Amino acid sequence: MNKLLLLFAFLLFFQFSNAQEFTQQDTLRGSITPERAWWDLNYYHLDIEVKPDDKFISGTNTIRYKVLDANQVLQVDLQPPLVIEKITQDGENLEFKTNGNAHFVKLEKTQKNGDYNEIVVHYSGHPKEAVRAPWDGGFSWKEDKNGNDFVATSCQGLGASVWWPNKDHMYDEVDSMLISVKVPKGLMDVSNGRLRKVDKDTNTYHWFVSNPINNYGVNVNIGDYVHFGETYEGEKGLLDMDYYVLRDNLEKAKEQFKQAPKMMEAFEHWFGPYPFYEDSFKLVEVPYLGMEHQSSVTYGNQYGNGYLGRDLSGTGWGLKFDYIIIHEAGHEWFANNITYKDIADMWVHEGFTMYSESLFIEYYYGKEAASEYLLGIRKNIRNDRPLIGPYAVNKAGSGDMYNKGANMLHTLRQVMNDDEKWRATLRGLNKEFYHETITSDQIEHYLSVQMGGDFRPFFNQYLRTTDIPVFEYQIDGGLLKYRYQKVVEGFNMPLRIFLDKEPKWITPSSNWQQLSIKKGTSIEVDPNFYVDVTKI
Numbered sequence: 001m002n003k004l005l006l007l008f009a010f011l012l013f014f015q016f017s018n019a020q021e022f023t024q025q026d027t028l029r030g031s032i033t034p035e036r037a038w039w040d041l042n043y044y045h046l047d048i049e050v051k052p053d054d055k056f057i058s059g060t061n062t063i064r065y066k067v068l069d070a071n072q073v074l075q076v077d078l079q080p081p082l083v084i085e086k087i088t089q090d091g092e093n094l095e096f097k098t099n100g101n102a103h104f105v106k107l108e109k110t111q112k113n114g115d116y117n118e119i120v121v122h123y124s125g126h127p128k129e130a131v132r133a134p135w136d137g138g139f140s141w142k143e144d145k146n147g148n149d150f151v152a153t154s155c156q157g158l159g160a161s162v163w164w165p166n167k168d169h170m171y172d173e174v175d176s177m178l179i180s181v182k183v184p185k186g187l188m189d190v191s192n193g194r195l196r197k198v199d200k201d202t203n204t205y206h207w208f209v210s211n212p213i214n215n216y217g218v219n220v221n222i223g224d225y226v227h228f229g230e231t232y233e234g235e236k237g238l239l240d241m242d243y244y245v246l247r248d249n250l251e252k253a254k255e256q257f258k259q260a261p262k263m264m265e266a267f268e269h270w271f272g273p274y275p276f277y278e279d280s281f282k283l284v285e286v287p288y289l290g291m292e293h294q295s296s297v298t299y300g301n302q303y304g305n306g307y308l309g310r311d312l313s314g315t316g317w318g319l320k321f322d323y324i325i326i327h328e329a330g331h332e333w334f335a336n337n338i339t340y341k342d343i344a345d346m347w348v349h350e351g352f353t354m355y356s357e358s359l360f361i362e363y364y365y366g367k368e369a370a371s372e373y374l375l376g377i378r379k380n381i382r383n384d385r386p387l388i389g390p391y392a393v394n395k396a397g398s399g400d401m402y403n404k405g406a407n408m409l410h411t412l413r414q415v416m417n418d419d420e421k422w423r424a425t426l427r428g429l430n431k432e433f434y435h436e437t438i439t440s441d442q443i444e445h446y447l448s449v450q451m452g453g454d455f456r457p458f459f460n461q462y463l464r465t466t467d468i469p470v471f472e473y474q475i476d477g478g479l480l481k482y483r484y485q486k487v488v489e490g491f492n493m494p495l496r497i498f499l500d501k502e503p504k505w506i507t508p509s510s511n512w513q514q515l516s517i518k519k520g521t522s523i524e525v526d527p528n529f530y531v532d533v534t535k536i
Contacts, residue, residue, distance in 0.1 A: 022393045028075075028102040029159060030342070030394030032171055035075035035104055039065040041174040042116060046164055049182040050189075050222060052149035055141050057082075058124035061165050065118075067111045074105045074119070077161035077168035082125040084165065089119045101161060101168075121165040128162050130154060133288035138162050142287035144224060144246050149187060151222040152286040152298060157343060157396065160215035171341040171437050173212040180206045181220055188225045190244045192218060192296040193279040209295065210278045212435045214339050217294035221284045226250050232261050232281075235273040239264070240280040249285065252303040257283060259325050266363035267330060267356065272427040275337035275435065283325065290324035292331030292353075299324050313376030317361050317369050330356035338433045338443075344389040345440040346396040347463065351387070351405020358406065367419075371528055374410045377403045378530070383466040388440060398466075407530040408462040414528045415494050416451060425450045457490035462530075464488075471495060471508060471525055474536035480515045480523065484508045485534070496526040 027033075041063070048059030063076065078084055079101045087094045087105050096105040105119065128138035134154035142150040153163055161168040178196070181189040182204040193209035221244070228250070229242040241260055245253040260283060268274060274281060279295040286298040289308070301308060301324035311318030334352035354377070362370035385398035387405060398404075413422045425447065432446060440463065448455040461469060465488060473482040484491060492509040499521050506515065517523075525533045 022390070022395070025100045025102075026393040026395070028099065029077070029168065031392040032169060033075055033102075035071070035073050036167060036169060036172070038067070038069040038071040038111075039074060040068050041167055041172045042066055044166065044174050044177040045180070046177070046218070047180040048164070048220075050151065050220065052141060052151050052184065052222065055126050055129065055139065056124070057127055057139075057163065060123070061121045063119050063121065063165075063167070064116060067113055067115045067117065070111050070113055072107045072111060074107060075167070076103050076105060076119070076121060076165050077101055077159065078103060078121070078123060078165040079128065079159065079162045082123055082127055082163070082165075085122040085124060087119055087121050089117065094119070101159075103165075123165055128158075130288070134291045140287050145248065146224065148224040149184065149222060150224075150246070150287050151220070152288065153220045154286075154288060154291050154298070156216040156291065157394075159394070160218060163220075164218070166215050168215055170214055170216075170339060170343065173214050173339065173435075173437060175212055177209040177213055177218070178206065179209070179218065179220075180204055181222075183222050186224070187222050188244070190221045190225060190282065190284045190296065192294055211276050211294075213294050214336065214437075217292070217336055219291070219293040219296055219298065221286055221296070221298065223285070225285070228254060230261065232264055234264060234277070235268050236277045239274060239277050242280060242282045243284075244282065245285040249303065253285070256303045256322060257325070259322050260329070262364070263326055263329050263360065266360045267333060269363060270356070270359045270423060270426055271333040272430045275332060275430065281329075281332070283329075290328045292328045292335050292349075294332065294336040297328045297332070299328070301325070311376075312380065313373045314379065315372045315376040317365070317373040317376070318357075320365065321357070321360060323357070326357055326360050327353055330360075333430050337430055337435060339437045341437045341439055342391050343394055343396045344391045345438075346389070347387040347401035347405045348438070348440060348443055350401040351409060354402040354406035355409045358410070371410070374407055375527060378407055381407070383468065386465060387463045404462070404530075410528060411462075411493075411530045412447065412451070412455075412458070414496065414526065417496075421450070454490075457488050458493055460488045461491050469493065469531045470534055471531045472534045472536060473523065475517075475521075475523070478516055478519055480517045480521075481512055482506065482508050482515070483512045484510050493529075495529055495531070498522075498524040498526065 043064040045062040050057050096103050130138040130140045133140045137154035137158050140152045144150045155162050159168045179191040183189045185203050189205040191207040193207045196206040196208045224247050225244040226247050232239040232241050243257050276295045282296045283299050286300050289300045291298045305322050306319045307323040330353040335349040358370040358374045380403045381400050387397045387401045389395045389397035444459045467486040469487050470485040472485050494507045
């Protein structure tokens with residue numbers, strides 16, 4: 001018997017290991033290695049030249065850091081085929097060893113706790129060309145219909161080190177950053193933050209970001225752009241909202257981008273002040289669908305409502321707004337303000353932001369319309385994998401993090417049953433974790449405190465399993481008998497049902513319970529709760 005148990009355990013381990021094949025490179029990319037942990041990012045100056053004709057980039061990144069714990073080896077990341085030419089500190093060349101995408105720099109200068117030091121990484125090459133931006137990112141080398149170069153970067157998941165050298169882990173955001181980009185004459189670069197100056201002789205654009213920014217949020221956008229903008233009176237005062245679009249699309253953009261201040265009004269209502277007043281807000285046209293680059297949100301939705309003209313919910317409400325303007329700008333609160341430490345917790349970005357679409361609808365069209373939208377996107381949920389992925393290997397969870405994550409939050413709101421408190425909770429999240437990198441556990445704990453109970457089983461059910469709770473019930477004469485099936489231990493989410501159209505709160509668990517009812521009573525479960533229903 002013991003041998004059989006050992007064999008069974010080995011087979012389970014073997015099966016799990018094959019299902020989760022991760023390499024040393026996954027660990028170097030996805031974990032806080034000893035060579036990352038001892039220093040804290042303070043400032044970047046990314047100074048590059050982009051040559052679209054050759055699909056070539058070159059330049060430097062100055063990395064300023066604070067020493068937290070004395071060490072002499074520092075990890076910097078840059079992905080082939082880009083090449084590090086040299087790394088210097090205080091003008092002296094440093095030795096470094098390369099292991100795939102990770103480069104381990106041997107520092108000659110003694111690193112003392114509390115000191116601020118810099119290294120300068122010189123690099124060049126032909127960066128990875130995006131295959132299906134922004135999902136399989138890199139550089140998008142395109143042309144507009146007039147034959148002008150139209151170039152943009154995108155790199156979430158793949159990593160910012162696909163096009164520039166940096167500390168490529170999300171846990172440590174740089175405090176501020178200068179982005180200098182030299183581009184061919186006649187073209188403009190638009191990057192994050194505010195335009196500090198333009199060197200006309202070299203056609204170099206200098207953009208300064210004064211707030212913390214995650215690596216994949218940094219972007220370069222190059223094109224024959226024209227600019228227009230407006231000033232929005234927001235919760236923190238006057239906010240500059242700037243728009244950069246291809247010359248031929250100016251009139252279409254002026255009409256379609258009227259949704260941007262409407263977005264800002266709705267999201268400041270729900271989430272609190274826009275998190276980056278100091279850096280302004282921008283929409284920038286790009287040759288792919290779009291991405292949530294901080295203060296430089298990229299747009300390629302062809303100046304129409306929906307998702308490339310489609311309603312993802314199938315209800316009609318998805319055609320009331322431009323999906324990319326609303327969704328990608330929603331990420332300014334959930335992704336850029338509140339940022340995951342590990343991509344395993346990416347649901348925090350996508351679940352809340354998909355949910356923000358329904359809040360935009362609610363703000364302008366009412367609560368019932370928002371609910372219809374959320375129920376409509378449920379049909380897109382596959383329940384193939386848990387929403388939370390494996391940690392420390394740069395692996396996200398299921399793509400259900402969008403639709404299922406949104407419906408989980410919608411369900412939580414039903415349980416709270418207090419709309420003003422729910423709004424205060426969303427605003428409180430953005431205040432509590434302002435400009436921070438966080439874990440799912442932190443978000444779950446915060447929400448549990450606001451709910452006034454232990455909601456760990458709730459989050460374990462929806463985030464860490466693929467099972468949807470089944471509300472199982474039967475009618476036995478004058479008794480309604482009910483329980484939850486396919487739930488984790490301790491799952492006892494309150495549920496609103498309707499008895500002859502009258503609302504009634506019950507608290508099912510995995511054990512049978514019963515309730516006296518009149519014979520012939522009709523029973524419905526509120527569809528706003530994301531549960532399956534089975535009548536025996």
